[in-house]
Amino acid sequence: MEKVIMGNHAVSYGVQLARAQVIAAYPITPQTQIVEMLSEFCADGRLDAKFIKVESEHSVMAAVVGASMAGARAFTATSSHGLGLMHEVLHWAAGGRLPIVMANVNRTMGPGWNVWTEQTDSLAQRDTGWMQFYCETNQEALDTVIQGFKIAETVLLPVMIVLDAFVLSHTMEPVDIPDQATVDSFLPPYDPKFTLDPSDPHAFYGLVTPEHYMELRHKMHQAMQKAVEVTRQVGAEFGEVFGRPYDVVEKYRIDGAEIVLVTSGSITSTARVVVDEWRADGQKVGLLKMRMFRPFPFEAAREALAGARKVAVVDRNISQGHGGIFAAEIRSALYGASHQPVLFPFIIGLGGRDVTPHSIGSILNYAQEHDVPAEESIWMEVKE
Amino acid sequence: MSYDVPDQELMTPGHVACPGCGAPMAARYALKALGDNTVLIIIASCWSIIAGPFPYSAVNVPLLHSLFATGGSVASGVKAGLEARGLKDTTVMTLAGDGGTFDIGIQALSAAVERNEDFIYMCYDNEAYMNTGIQRSSATPWGAWTTTTPVKHPKEQPKKDMVAIMAAHRIPYTATATVAYPEDLIRKVKKAKSIRGSKFLHVLSPCPSGWKSEPAQSVFLSRLAVQSCIFPLYEVEHGEEYSITVWPRKKVPVEEYLRLQGRFAHLKPQDVQYIQDNVDREWDKLVAKAKATGQQVPD
Numbered sequence: 001m002e003k004v005i006m007g008n009h010a011v012s013y014g015v016q017l018a019r020a021q022v023i024a025a026y027p028i029t030p031q032t033q034i035v036e037m038l039s040e041f042c043a044d045g046r047l048d049a050k051f052i053k054v055e056s057e058h059s060v061m062a063a064v065v066g067a068s069m070a071g072a073r074a075f076t077a078t079s080s081h082g083l084g085l086m087h088e089v090l091h092w093a094a095g096g097r098l099p100i101v102m103a104n105v106n107r108t109m110g111p112g113w114n115v116w117t118e119q120t121d122s123l124a125q126r127d128t129g130w131m132q133f134y135c136e137t138n139q140e141a142l143d144t145v146i147q148g149f150k151i152a153e154t155v156l157l158p159v160m161i162v163l164d165a166f167v168l169s170h171t172m173e174p175v176d177i178p179d180q181a182t183v184d185s186f187l188p189p190y191d192p193k194f195t196l197d198p199s200d201p202h203a204f205y206g207l208v209t210p211e212h213y214m215e216l217r218h219k220m221h222q223a224m225q226k227a228v229e230v231t232r233q234v235g236a237e238f239g240e241v242f243g244r245p246y247d248v249v250e251k252y253r254i255d256g257a258e259i260v261l262v263t264s265g266s267i268t269s270t271a272r273v274v275v276d277e278w279r280a281d282g283q284k285v286g287l288l289k290m291r292m293f294r295p296f297p298f299e300a301a302r303e304a305l306a307g308a309r310k311v312a313v314v315d316r317n318i319s320q321g322h323g324g325i326f327a328a329e330i331r332s333a334l335y336g337a338s339h340q341p342v343l344f345p346f347i348i349g350l351g352g353r354d355v356t357p358h359s360i361g362s363i364l365n366y367a368q369e370h371d372v373p374a375e376e377s378i379w380m381e382v383k384e
Numbered sequence: 385m386s387y388d389v390p391d392q393e394l395m396t397p398g399h400v401a402c403p404g405c406g407a408p409m410a411a412r413y414a415l416k417a418l419g420d421n422t423v424l425i426i427i428a429s430c431w432s433i434i435a436g437p438f439p440y441s442a443v444n445v446p447l448l449h450s451l452f453a454t455g456g457s458v459a460s461g462v463k464a465g466l467e468a469r470g471l472k473d474t475t476v477m478t479l480a481g482d483g484g485t486f487d488i489g490i491q492a493l494s495a496a497v498e499r500n501e502d503f504i505y506m507c508y509d510n511e512a513y514m515n516t517g518i519q520r521s522s523a524t525p526w527g528a529w530t531t532t533t534p535v536k537h538p539k540e541q542p543k544k545d546m547v548a549i550m551a552a553h554r555i556p557y558t559a560t561a562t563v564a565y566p567e568d569l570i571r572k573v574k575k576a577k578s579i580r581g582s583k584f585l586h587v588l589s590p591c592p593s594g595w596k597s598e599p600a601q602s603v604f605l606s607r608l609a610v611q612s613c614i615f616p617l618y619e620v621e622h623g624e625e626y627s628i629t630v631w632p633r634k635k636v637p638v639e640e641y642l643r644l645q646g647r648f649a650h651l652k653p654q655d656v657q658y659i660q661d662n663v664d665r666e667w668d669k670l671v672a673k674a675k676a677t678g679q680q681v682p683d
Contacts, residue, residue, distance in 0.1 A: 021468035024461060050464040055495035058458035062450065062492065066458040069448055070423075070465025092451055196446040196462060198421045198474055203441035205449040206426070212438055 001177050007168035010138040011077065011103045011161070011173050013107035014036035014045045014145025015184035017183040018101075022067035024052040024060045026082060029115050030134055030165040031105040032076040043227065057082035061102075063090035068098040070205060073149060075100070080121045087125065090158075094129025095220065096205055099152035099190070100159075100294075101145060102130075106265065107165045108351045116352020117165035118357040119265065119317035123293070123325045125160070129220060131227055132293040133136055133162045134264040138173040140291075143244055146178075147234050150187050153231050155223045162293075165352065167266040188240050202224055226293040231292060248297035250289040251304050253279055255338040257286030259367045260308040260341075262301075264290045267355050275358040285364060290326060301333040308341045312367040314360070315377075316349040322375035323347070342373045389570055391570075393659050401434040406589030406597025406606065408434055409444070409563040411479055414506055414585075415571035420445055420474045423466065425459050427489065428452040429481035430515040430591075431508075455480040455489040456496030459503045475504065475577050482509040482523035486544050497553045497582035502587040504576045507546065510591035511584040518594040526662070529647045530594070538650065542662070547620065550584040554623035557583040560666050561617060564589075564606035568617055568629055575619075579645040581679035589617045596646020613667040614659075618674070626673035638663050646656045 005013070008379060011021040011034045014021070023042065023169035025035035052063050057078050063076040073218060078086065084103055093100050104122045104346050124359060133148065135141040137181075141163050148159040194202070208216065231248050239245025253275055254260060256379075263271045268289045278285045281375040288298075288304045305311055315324025327345030334340060359381060366378065394415035401408045407430055415422065422445045425513060426435055431451060436442045450458040455478045463476045469658040485507040493505060512530045513519040520530040522544040533539040550558045556579045561569040569587065576583035588609055590602035597605060609615035610630055617630040638660045653657075671681060 009678060022461060022464045024457075050468065052460050052464055053499070054457055054460070055491060058453060059460075059492045059495060062429040062454035062457035063461035065454075066448070066461025066463075067424075067465035067468070068461075070462045070471075072465035072467065072468040074461070074465070077559070086417035088451060089454070116609045120496070195469075196448060196466070198423065201420075201436060201441075201444055201446045203438075203449070205441070205448065206435050207432060207449075210436050217560070334442070 001179070002174055004172050005175050006033065006170050006172050007138040007141050008033035008105070008143040008170065009037055009161050011145055011163070012041070013177050014142040016041050016148050016174055017178060017180060018072065018187055019189070020047070020049050020057045021072040021118060022050050022052065022064065022074045024054050024063035024067070026054055026057050026060050028057070029167045030107060031077045031082070031103070034103055054065070056064050057085040057327040061086040064100050064167060065089060065093050065096060065173065066101050069131060070148055071097065071190070071192040072348035075102065076106070077103040080109055083121050083122040083125060084109065084241060087128070090125055090128040090130060092205070093158045097156040097157055097220070099149065099156055101148045101152055101161065102144070103161045103264050105163055105165050114351050116167065117167055117316070118350055121161045122160060123317050126220040126294055127211045130294065131157055131159045133159065133161050133291055134266045134293060135161060135168065136289065138168055138267055139175045139244070141168065142175055142177070143238065143242070143246065146183055146187055147238050147246065150234050151227060151231050153190055154178050154237065155227045157220070157223055157227060158310060159371055164266040178330045182241060186238065205341070217264040221323065227295050228292070228297055235332045246291065247300070248292040249300045252289065252292060254286035254288060254304060256284055257307070258284040260286045260288050260305060260311050261360070261363070262288045262311060262313040262326060264326060266314060266315070267349070270355060270357055271314070271360050274357050274364065278364060294327050296333070298333045301330060302337050305334065305341055306339055307314060310344065310367045311341045312344045312346060312363050314348060314363060315347050316355065318347055318350060326375070334357060342371060344370065344374050345377045347377045353381070390567060392416060392419065394420060394444045396442050396444060397605070398436065398440070399434050399437055402593055403600040404590065404592040404601055406510065406563050406587070406591070410506070410508050410569070410589055413427060413563065413569050414447065414573045415443065417570040418477060418577055420461060422477060423448065423462055423464060423472060425450055425455070425476065425478040427478060427480035427484040429471065429484050430477055431481070434513065434627045439440045442495065443485045452484050453488045453492055455484055455505060456492035456494070456501070459505070460496050460499070460501045463501060463503055474649070477504040477506060479506050479508065482507060482511060483513045483521045486523045486546055489522050489625050494553065496677045497550060497555045497584065500555060500578050500581045504573070504585065505563045506585045506587060508587050508589040509562045512594050514594040527633050527648060527651050527659060529650060535650045547574060548584055551620040551623045555582040555584060557621055558617035560586045560615065562588045562606035562610055562615065565601050565617060565630055574618060594647070597644055601644055605641065605644060606638060612636040612641045612663065614638050614641055617668060617671055618670060625677045625680050626670065626676060628670065628674045
């Protein structure tokens with residue numbers, strides 16, 4: 001069934017179809033509509049789940065950790081400072097190998113207080129052990145919630161589904177909402193292997209000495225590495241069932257491209273339009289969309305960029321003292337590759353400033369006119 | 385009063401608490417009362433150590449160790465998750481220290497009991513951050529030495545009244561207990577188990593290394609705390625019905641309790657008198673609340 005809905009509600013429908021059993025939430029703009037709609041679903045019986053209305057995001061994550069540990073499929077959503085407040089519990093959820101799914105609506109971190117989109121909130125959580133998927137459209141947000149539970153429950157690591165504030169969260173788009181029976185066949189009920197069971201008591205997350213800790217983290221890292229292949233399989237299977245296949249990255253008009261834009265999130269849609277325009281003009285440009293950020297799909301990125309002469313990475317985020325975070329990852333992926341494209345790292349659109357087709361055109365122009373790789377970030381559209 | 389102490393042992397030998405620690409005793413009695421259809425949540429505290437290192441466990445029920453500030457929140461999730469799996473009769477009990485309860489965890493605890501989540505929260509109160517090496521908490525009593533309230537500047541504030549805070553949430557059941565009165569403690573845990581909604585149990589837990597007391601005297605100190613009325617045993621139902629469950633045979637001067645603990649060794653006679661005056665006033669207030677509920681004061 002196709003509906004015209006906003007990104008936040010696309011996430012809510014995804015959670016309903018995934019039959020989450022426990023949802024804990026705390027309101028924060030611009031995420032709130034996700035859990036408002038889920039609260040209604042729980043209240044009117046459209047979703048058979050317990051909705052826990054906690055008093056902070058720290059408690060949100062602790063509650064879904066408890067629910068997941070007790071064997072339930074658990075979901076929450078947050079943004080920005082809410083995600084920041086969860087930080088220590090994010091480590092707990094991932095280290096605890098719990099297949100929680102969370103939507104994070106990318107919102108700028110203060111100060112200055114700002115509710116508009118930027119990716120620094122989620123990217124700052126990159127070392128917590130959560131998988132991260134960046135969505136381009138409302139449809140992708142819905143689809144990634146359903147896939148997210150399947151991936152998380154296969155590799156036993158939590159999944160963060162990331163969508164841009166307002167550009168997706170509050171923007172209406174046509175979205176195909178799959179039927180429940182098909183989703184049920186794609187995503188069977190969660191069958192936890194390790195759980196709190198009074199008939200088979202075990203202790204979880206207690207004291208671990210140096211004798212064992214490192215092995216636990218090594219296993220976690222192996223699970224992360226496995227997640228790349230699992231995501232590809234789940235994305236392909238999703239394509240077979242629902243007609244919309246997904247991969248860890250997406251290559252758009254990349255064949256024969258001399259300049260390749262690397263984007264994530266909704267900027268990708270804008271970049272597609274610009275690539276089409278430049279291609280129509282005979283220019284050899286293409287696009288690499290990074291859907292998965294953690295685990296970082298090194299091989300897929302390297303393979304996609306193997307033919308490019310120049311790579312322009314578009315970062316709507318900033319690691320102060322370093323630069324754009326996707327750019328750092330792409331550089332690291334290219335290290336040691338037989339072919340080394342010239343890389344330009346662009347910072348743009350911080351604090352929710354619009355990134356327009358003109359902005360993307362300026363980025364391509366810059367890349368076209370320069371031949372020496374830039375080590376320092378190139379800040380676009382910064383006022384004097 | 386019933387003297388029915390169940391035989392079932394759900395705490396195993398081999399825990400790693402210090403000699404004379406009140407915390408494993410409190411947990412042992414509580415688990416006897418709860419039985420094996422229980423999930424125990426341990427909040428970062430001395431019990432993080434007491435339960436034993438991976439791959440061992442000192443309890444024979446499922447144990448979930450969780451972060452310092454999550455005593456109320458993680459229990460809410462565990463209860464919801466168990467119910468989603470159809471385990472509706474399993475009791476969830478959080479066991480946390482005073483730091484995790486009075487300080488860093490009070491927000492999540494207040495929220496969980498305000499929602500009247502169906503769980504038991506047991507605070508074992510050793511009146512300071514003992515696991516990190518004896519730093520003051522808001523449960524540390526007035527005048528006590530800790531490493532952050534040194535003898536030249538002992539704690540100037542009274543102990544936070546956690547039972548009053550919990551009672552102010554009008555939860556179904558709040559009670560105090562000590563390991564000197566196991567039959568009273570077990571009865572209260574059983575009662576808590578029988579009630580749906582939020583239950584808060586505040587257990588005084590002597591800490592020989594932090595209190596600078598003799599390990600062999602922990603139970604005796606717990607008894608003196610009750611008999612001197614510095615830690616009375618009572619329960620509060622729905623935030624307003626108070627009843628004292630153990631009346632002191634003869635009110636013991638609080639000095640007898642204080643002088644067995646090195647943390648109070650620096651106190652001058654007027655300091656002891658100040659504490660005595662406060663204990664007397666608080667006890668009178670408690671007796672008045674119990675009378676207002678209709679409880680008869682024994683002769």
